[in-house]
Amino acid sequence: MKRLFLALVGVAVMMACSTASQLSDEEQKAYDFADELIKKMTLREKIGQLQQFTTRTAAITGPDGVKRDTEECIRNGEVGSFLSIRKTEEMLRLQKIAVEESRLGIPLIFGYDIIHGCRITFPENLAMSCSWDIDAIEHSARVAAIETAATGIHWTFSPMCDISADPRWGRVSEGAGEDPYLGAAISAATVRGYQGNDLAADNTIAACVKHFAAYGAGQAGRDYHTVDMSELMFRDRFLPPYRSAVEAGAVTAMSSFNDFMGVPASGNKWLLHTLLREELGFTGFVVSDYNAVHEMVKHGTAADGKEAACQAMNAHLNMDMVYGDYIKYGEELVKEGKVSEKSINQLCREVLAVKYRLGLFEDPFKYGRQNQEEVMYRAENLQFAREVAAKSMVLLSNNGVLPLKEGVKIALVGPLADAPRDQLGAWIGWGEAGRSVTIRKGLEERFGAKNIIYAKGSDFRAPIKGGIEEALRAARKADVVLLAIGLSYKESGEATSLTEITVPEAQQALLDALKKMGKRVVVLLGTGRAMDLRNEIEKADAVLLTWHGGTMEGAAVADLVSGDKNPSGHLTMSFPYCVGQVPVHYNNKITGRPRKGPEHDKKYLSRYMYTPNEPLFAFGYGLSYTEFDYSDLQVLTPEVALDGVVKVSVKVKNVGKRDGEDVAQLYVRDLVAETTRPMRELKGFERIALKAGEERVLEFEIPTSELAYCHQDLSFHTDKGEFLVGVGADSNVELTGKFTIK
Ligand code: NOJ
Numbered sequence: 001m002k003r004l005f006l007a008l009v010g011v012a013v014m015m016a017c018s019t020a021s022q023l024s025d026e027e028q029k030a031y032d033f034a035d036e037l038i039k040k041m042t043l044r045e046k047i048g049q050l051q052q053f054t055t056r057t058a059a060i061t062g063p064d065g066v067k068r069d070t071e072e073c074i075r076n077g078e079v080g081s082f083l084s085i086r087k088t089e090e091m092l093r094l095q096k097i098a099v100e101e102s103r104l105g106i107p108l109i110f111g112y113d114i115i116h117g118c119r120i121t122f123p124e125n126l127a128m129s130c131s132w133d134i135d136a137i138e139h140s141a142r143v144a145a146i147e148t149a150a151t152g153i154h155w156t157f158s159p160m161c162d163i164s165a166d167p168r169w170g171r172v173s174e175g176a177g178e179d180p181y182l183g184a185a186i187s188a189a190t191v192r193g194y195q196g197n198d199l200a201a202d203n204t205i206a207a208c209v210k211h212f213a214a215y216g217a218g219q220a221g222r223d224y225h226t227v228d229m230s231e232l233m234f235r236d237r238f239l240p241p242y243r244s245a246v247e248a249g250a251v252t253a254m255s256s257f258n259d260f261m262g263v264p265a266s267g268n269k270w271l272l273h274t275l276l277r278e279e280l281g282f283t284g285f286v287v288s289d290y291n292a293v294h295e296m297v298k299h300g301t302a303a304d305g306k307e308a309a310c311q312a313m314n315a316h317l318n319m320d321m322v323y324g325d326y327i328k329y330g331e332e333l334v335k336e337g338k339v340s341e342k343s344i345n346q347l348c349r350e351v352l353a354v355k356y357r358l359g360l361f362e363d364p365f366k367y368g369r370q371n372q373e374e375v376m377y378r379a380e381n382l383q384f385a386r387e388v389a390a391k392s393m394v395l396l397s398n399n400g401v402l403p404l405k406e407g408v409k410i411a412l413v414g415p416l417a418d419a420p421r422d423q424l425g426a427w428i429g430w431g432e433a434g435r436s437v438t439i440r441k442g443l444e445e446r447f448g449a450k451n452i453i454y455a456k457g458s459d460f461r462a463p464i465k466g467g468i469e470e471a472l473r474a475a476r477k478a479d480v481v482l483l484a485i486g487l488s489y490k491e492s493g494e495a496t497s498l499t500e501i502t503v504p505e506a507q508q509a510l511l512d513a514l515k516k517m518g519k520r521v522v523v524l525l526g527t528g529r530a531m532d533l534r535n536e537i538e539k540a541d542a543v544l545l546t547w548h549g550g551t552m553e554g555a556a557v558a559d560l561v562s563g564d565k566n567p568s569g570h571l572t573m574s575f576p577y578c579v580g581q582v583p584v585h586y587n588n589k590i591t592g593r594p595r596k597g598p599e600h601d602k603k604y605l606s607r608y609m610y611t612p613n614e615p616l617f618a619f620g621y622g623l624s625y626t627e628f629d630y631s632d633l634q635v636l637t638p639e640v641a642l643d644g645v646v647k648v649s650v651k652v653k654n655v656g657k658r659d660g661e662d663v664a665q666l667y668v669r670d671l672v673a674e675t676t677r678p679m680r681e682l683k684g685f686e687r688i689a690l691k692a693g694e695e696r697v698l699e700f701e702i703p704t705s706e707l708a709y710c711h712q713d714l715s716f717h718t719d720k721g722e723f724l725v726g727v728g729a730d731s732n733v734e735l736t737g738k739f740t741i742k
Contacts, residue, residue, distance in 0.1 A: 026357065027283055033361070034352035038345050040104060042077075046348040047330035049080035049106065050313075052287060052321045055094075058084040061113060061494075062290030065322035070094065074108070075101045078327050080351055081155075081287075081319060083111040086430070088368045091152035099364045107364035109355055111287070114156035114205070115174055115427035116140070118147035119376040119435075120385050120551050123392045124425040124492065124528045125160065127547030129176040130569040130622070131391035132663040132687055134189045140388055141193025143381045144429070146203045150375040151430055152368025154358050155206040157254060157287075159190035161241035162211055165585035167573065168221025170496025173426055173528030173548070175216060176241065177572030178585040178619060181682045181706075183241035188248035195249060200359035202366045209245040209282075211256030211289060213271055214238050218258055221582065222497045227258040232675060235710040237587070243280055251284035251354045255317055257292050264299045266292040267311035277316065285318035285350040294323035305329060313339045318347045377435065382552060386437075389549040389556035391661075395567035395623040396533070396575075398542040401520050403563025403625055404480060410447060411478035411519070412440055413457040413471045413510060414485045416526040416546075425528050425548030426493025435551055439484050439524065442554025446562050453477050458506045460488045468513045475519045482561065483511060483540070484524040492528030492548060501531045501579050508535055515539050524557060530575045533616060545569070563625060568661035568687070570622035570730065574615035581611065586619035586731040587678035620665050620682075620730035626656025626692060630664070630728045635737040636699075642720060646702040646739055650727040654690035661689045662729055666700050669724040669735055674711050680731060683707070700727065704741055 023031065038046065053073070054065050061084055073079045074097045085091050091110050098108045116122045122140045131137070141158075148156060160174040163183055176186040187209070196204040214234055218225035229238075246253070255265040255272060265271055266288045276282045293312045294305050302308035309325040310333050320326035333339040359366060395402070404410070416422055420436035444452050457471035458464055475481050485507040491498065502508075503525075514521050523540040525533070528548050536543050544567065546557055559565040576584045595607040607613055629652070636647035652664060666684035670677040684700040708718045720742060724735035 022281070023283060027353065030353035030356040031349055033356050034349035037104070037106070037352055038349055041348070043331055043334060043341065043344065045077040045104065046344050047327055048076070048078040049348045049351045050319050050330070051079050051324065051327040052081040052083055052111070052319050053079050053324070054083050054322055055085060057087070057090065058082070059086050062322065065291070066324045068324070071097055074098050077102045077104065077106070079108070080106070081109045081111060083321065084113070085110060088152040092365060092368050095364050106352070107355060107360040109155055109358070109360065110153050111155040111157060112148070112153040112429065113158070113427050114144050114148045114153065114429045115158050115160070116425070117431060117550065118144045118151065118429045119431060120147065120381050121424045121428050121431035122385055123389050123547050123549045123553070124173040125175060126173050126177055126528060126573060127392040127549065128388060129182065129186055129572040130394055131388060132182070132570060132685055133391055134185050136388050136391065137186055138189035138193040139384065141190045142196070143384065145194045145196070145205045147376055148205050148429070149203045149367050150370040150372050153205065154360065154367055155208065155252065156194060157208045157210060158194070159187045159207065159245055160210055161187045161245050162214070162216030163238050163241060164216030165574065165583035166216070166221040167501050167530035167576065168498055168579070168582060169216065169218060169223065170491065170493055170498065170529060171216070171223065172530070172573060173492045178574065179572060179587065179682050180237050180240035182572060182685070184244035187241040187245040191245050191248035191250045195251070199251065199357045200362070202370065206252055206354060206358060207245070207250040208252040208254050208287070209242055209250045210254035212242060212253050212265060212276060212286070213256060214260055215256035215258055223495050224257045227260055231714055232710045235714065235716060246276070246280045246282045251357060253282060253284065253286045255286055255288050255292060257289050257295065259299060264292070264296045264301055266317055267296050267301060267308065267315045269315040273316040284354055286316065287319040288312065288317055288321045290321050291323040293317070293320045294325050306333065309333060310338050313343060313347065316347070318350050385550055386552035386555045386559070389552050390559050390565050392547060392549065392569050393556065393560055393567060394545040394569035394571055396543040396545055396617060397537050397540070398623055401480065401522055401541040402544070402561055404561050408447070408480060409451050409453070409478045410443060411471070411474040411481045412443060412452050412454045412484065413474060413481055413514065414483045414507065415456060415458055415460050415488070416484035416486055416524070417454060417456065422489045423526065423548055423553040424550060425489050431551065437552050437554040439554040439557050442556070442558035443482070445555070446558035457510045461504045461506055463506045463509065468510060471510055472513060472517060475514055475517060478519070481514050481519050481521045482524055483514065483521055484526060485510065486526035487528065489548060499579070501529065501576070503531065503536060511536065511539055522561070530573045532576055532578050534577065537616065566625045566658055566660040567622065568624060568663070570620050570663045571617055572619065574619050575617040577612055577614065577616045580608070581615065584615045587681050589676045590679050618731045620663070622663070622730070624660045624662065626654055626658040626660040628660070628662045628690070628729055629653045629655045630733070633727055633737050635725060635739045638739050640704060640739060640741050642704060642718060642741055644704055646704060647699065648702070648725055648727065648737060649697050649699045651695060651697050652688060652690065653695040654692055657692050659689070659691045661687060663687050664698055664727055665730065665733070666702070666725065666727045667731060667733060667735060668707065670707065670709065671722045671724065673709065673719060673721065675709065677709060680735065682731070698727070707741070
């Protein structure tokens with residue numbers, strides 16, 4: 001009881017705070033509209049706006065939701081939103097009921113997981129982040145928004161801003177990897193892509209900052225697991241991508257499944273109100289994750305659904321996804337004085353304001369009316385998807401076998417060689433496997449069908465009868481083997497945690513057999529997560545990380561293996577040496593007993609006994625068919641004012657024989673600080689294209705505000721002091737420059 005009382009006191013404060021935040025004219029107009037409407041609404045109707053349901057025919061993205069009479073609850077004003085409906089006509093039909101048959105005609109908002117494309121499926125998000133091409137990532141979200149709006153969906157549950165360095169967690173495929181600086185750039189770009197400049201336009205959709213917060217830090221990589229870390233660590237390494245998505249104007253956010261400092265996110269007022277709204281300035285609405293309000297009962301912090309709803313409402317969580325505790329208990333909670341009507345009004349106005357900003361009150365049917373034939377799968381967008389896929393792929397090793405020579409005969413083997421569904425990865429939105437250009441198809445088009453001898457060879461986790469023999473027969477007829485192995489789409493995304501992150505045995509057996517017969521083997525590795533690739537690196541002549549590359553994956557693979565394009569992707573997640581190192585990330589702290597390198601293999605140092613500290617492939621790593629040389633690093637501002645800008649230049653030369661693209665990465669290290677700092681941190685990057693022999697001087701500008709960090713009192717600011725800096729093609733670059741903030 002005491003807990004409920006305190007919560008209620010908190011709510012009064014909460015209302016005062018959230019109305020105090022700075023609103024744009026557009027937001028103010030939306031809130032004014034919402035406030036007028038709220039005056040006409042019954043308490044039940046207001047709570048109805050806070051309830052999201054799914055329907056019996058919708059895509060299933062969680063455990064069974066409460067089944068209910070969809071139409072009846074729309075008519076009664078007991079629902080404000082639906083998720084995962086896959087049919088345009090169905091959305092338009094339900095909208096019609098809402099607008100024409102409910103008392104106040106308030107339109108519904110339809111949400112869907114459009115994560116890396118709608119119809120055209122782009123590479124999974126982790127893959128795309130390896131392009132380091134922020135404009136391309138923004139454009140992929142723009143294309144997704146245009147296609148999505150045509151389906152009738154108004155709102156995507158993306159971007160996923162969760163930093164993670166744990167490849168056991170399958171959801172790393174949905175994020176931007178391990179680095180907060182790059183992650184922040186990507187999350188903001190994604191929001192801009194979805195929402196455009198005008199949320200009310202009929203080709204923009206609402207974005208959703210998720211999963212708030214720290215969902216990527218679940219213990220031992222197990223999905224939905226406990227998150228426990230210091231606030232200092234959270235602010236330094238996990239918060240930046242959420243913050244930048246909010247700053248980019250995302251109008252919704254999603255609470256995460258996990259607890260945070262002992263309180264489940266959906267009932268965590270510090271997260272959802274104090275941090276998200278008061279500190280970050282978020283003014284939209286927050287939806288819970290799927291059933292996450294009710295799951296507070298299972299977490300053991302609420303006795304029943306009613307208490308869970310009470311905690312969530314008082315924590316400033318606007319919308320209950322699926323379970324239904326809000327509509328079931330909301331009125332009772334108000335009548336009993338456990339949640340104030342003022343709180344309900346606030347929660348409701350934030351939902352109505354987003355509907356207003358999407359233009360739904362003006363025209364509830366403006367989404368889903370477009371001619372889908374014209375909007376979907378546009379040729380220029382497919383071409384763009386092909387380019388993004390190629391830029392996302394990372395060449396991990398190559399003894400010269402790639403690029404392939406013209407006229408070469410290729411044995412194409414492996415469960416991912418002709419796997420239209422798997423190459424799309426997890427969360428395919430409205431994607432269709434039937435539209436996939438598979439690796440087989442891409443290679444046949446590029447090299448001629450007669451030059452491609454295909455054999456599946458193995459399933460993902462089990463051998464197929466005669467599979468190896470068939471693969472060997474194909475290989476005998478060929479000059480080189482392309483072996484497309486890795487993980488299936490079912491091993492990527494939500495609820496796909498793994499304790500072993502090696503290529504499954506059945507597929508390794510294929511590699512062994514092919515290698516033994518003496519053929520050159522190129523591994524095309526399809527996956528949504530970082531993996532332990534020691535075996536493949538040792539045995540294969542080259543390893544190209546193709547990821548789950550989306551609709552156009554096969555064409556992109558053909559572009560790269562043929563040498564029509566030069567690989568240019570760089571890892572955004574370290575590939576561990578072995579799973580025992582996990583989580584392994586480049587920006588770890590130094591410790592009081594650092595091991596300087598393998599040669600310092602002494603006792604009493606921070607090291608493993610039989611294993612290196614370093615991952616097999618570091619953050620930022622990626623090869624090309626040419627070579628880039630970085631030289632002449634100059635710190636143009638050896639002394640900088642506390643509010644100044646650090647300027648650094650470096651010469652980059654393409655010293656190889658082919659044109660190519662590289663990602664120049666700038667890292668700094670804060671030498672002495674109040675709290676321990678990472679060994680190095682990414683603070684700038686640029687994708688560059690250089691012709692063979694071409695040289696360029698790059699100039700980086702880093703505002704000193706980018707060097708801010710979390711102090712003992714949890715304040716976040718920049719200090720005076722000395723820093724090292726370096727620029728190169730991966731996170732192992734030497735930091736030879738120095739500057740001082742005075
Ligand atoms: C659960 C997932 O965690 C979340 O990311 C997704 O948006 C919702 N389900 C809705 O499908």
